[in-house]
Amino acid sequence: MEKGRKNKKSRHIMRILKPYLLIAPAILGIMLFTVYPAIKMVFWSFYDVNQLNPAKTKFVGMKNYVKIFHSTDFVKSLKNTGIYTLWTVVFIMLCAVVLAIWLGRKKDKFSKFTQAAMFLPHIISMISVGLIFAQMMGVNNGLLNEILVAVGLERCQWTQSSSTALMSVILVAVWKAIGYYTVIIMGSLQSIPDSIYEAAALDDASKLTTLRKITIPLISPQLFFTLIIMTIGSFKVFETIRVMTAGGPNNSTNSLVYYVYQQVFTKYDIGRAAAGGTVLFIIVGILTILYFALLSKKVHYQ
C-alpha cells in the first residue's frame, strides 16, 4: 500500500521531469556555447583583457568603444560592411526576383537544368569560390579581363585597386547566392493560387499589370523576410576577404568580422576585438528583433 503510493508519486514526478530531461542536453549546449560566450564577449568589451595574466585584466568602461570608433580602420571596416551589404542585397534581390518570375512556371528539362546550375555555387565553400574568382580576376592573365578585352573594354584592376576591390568581393557574393534565393522566391511564387491568375486573365490584365498588382504585392512579405536574412548574412562577410584581398588594398575591403579577426590574430587586442564583436551583435540583434516582430504581426493578420 505504502509502496504503491510512493511508486505513484515517483511516477508523477518522473512525468513532470521527463520533458526537461529530454531538452536538457540541447539547453546545456546553448547555455555553454551560445549564451555564456555572448555575454562574456560583451563583458570583455568593457575590459582591458590580459589573457596571459588574467590578474592584470582591468575594467576600462567605454574606452574600447571610444578607441575603435576613433580608429580609421574600424570606421572604414564598418562603412565597407554597410556598402557591401547594401549592394549585395540589392543585386541579389533584383536578379533573384527577375529570374524566379521568369523560370518559376517553366517545367521543361532545360529550365530545371538552368535552375540546378544556378544553385550549385550555394553548396560550395566560400573559400573555394573566393579562390576561383581570385584567379579569374588576375589583372594581366585572368579570365575576366580577357573577356573584357575581347569585347573591346579596358582591363579592370579588380582586387588590385582600392576603387574596384570592394565591388569585386560583392560580385563574388552575388554570384554565389543568386541561385539559392531564386529557388526560395520561386517557392513563394508557387504559394500564390492559380485561381488569382485566372481571374486576372479573365479581366484581360496585361502581364505587366498582373506582375505589378498581383505577384509582387503577394510575395512582398516573404521578400521582406528574405531581405532581413540576407542582410544578417552579409554583415558577417569574412571568407572572400580573407582569401581575395586580406582587407586591402588600403583597407578598402576591410570588414567588421575581418577587423575582429585582425584584432585577435595580429594585434592581440582582445578588448577591441570584443568591442567590434559586440557591435556586430547589436546590429544582428536589431535585425533579428525586427524579423520576429514582423513575423508575429504577419501571423496576426492572417
Add this chain to the structure above:
Amino acid sequence: MYKKKQKIAGFIGVIAKILICLIFLFPFLWMISISLQTATESSRAPITFIPASPQWQNFVTAWNMAPFGLYLKNSIIIIFSIVILQSLVMVPAAYAFAKFKFKGRGFLFGLVLVAFMMPVQVTFLPVYYMMGDWRLVNTLIPQILPHMTNAFGIFLLRQYFMQVPDELLEAARLDNASELKILGKIMLPMSKPAISAIALLSFVGHWNDYFWPLMMTRADAVRPLTVGIAALKDAEGNNNWNVIMAGNMFLVMPLVLIYIFASKFIINSFTYSGIK
C-alpha cells in the same frame, strides 16, 4: 504574327538560359582546367583554355605541399562526430518541444531561436579560451562539441513531430511502450525526410566551414580541409595557381559529385531553411 513573336521569345529564352548556365558553371570548369595546366600555362598571358597535356601530377604536388591526408581525415572525423552528436541532442529536444506541455516551454524555445540567430563571430573568442581552460585546444573537440545543439534542426524536426497525431502516441503509451520505443518506432520513421535534410545541411555546412575551424585551431594536426587550402594559397601567393586549384579540387569535387547525383534532394533540403 503572334506565332512569330512567340518563336522569337522562345529563342531569346534559350540564349538566356545558355548564358546563365555558362555564368554559373564555367568557373568550375575553369578551376578544373587550371588544375591540369603547367605553372607557365596558368600564369602567362594569353590565358590557356585547354592544357596542352593534362598535368595530373599537380594533384600529387598539392597533396604533398601540406598534410592534406591529415586535413581530410580531420574533416571527416569532425563532420561525422557533429552529425551523430547533433542527432542525439536534437531528437529528444524536438520531441519534448513538439509533444509535451511544460512550464517554461515558450522561454526555452525562445533560447533555441536565440541560438539559431546568434552569429558564431560573436561567440568564438570566449569559446576558444574556454577550450584552453579545459586543455582541449590541441584536439578536435573545439570543432565538434560547440556545435552539439543544432538549433535549426530542432526547429525543423519539431514541426515534423507536431504533425504526428497524439492518438498514436497515447495508444503506444497504453501499450506500455517506452519513450525510446515511441521515438524509434513512431516519431523517427515519420520524419525521415526532415532528418535526412538536416543531416545533409549539417554535412555540407561543416565540410565548407572556415571561420570556426580557423579560430579554434593553432596547429596543423587538428586542421580541416578548408583551413589547409586557404593556407596553401597563403603559401603560394599569386604563383602556381595550378597547384592551388588542384588543392581546391579536393574541397569542391566531392560536393559537386554528390550534387550531380542528388541535385533535387539537395535543393529541396536547402530550401527548407528558407522562409516559408
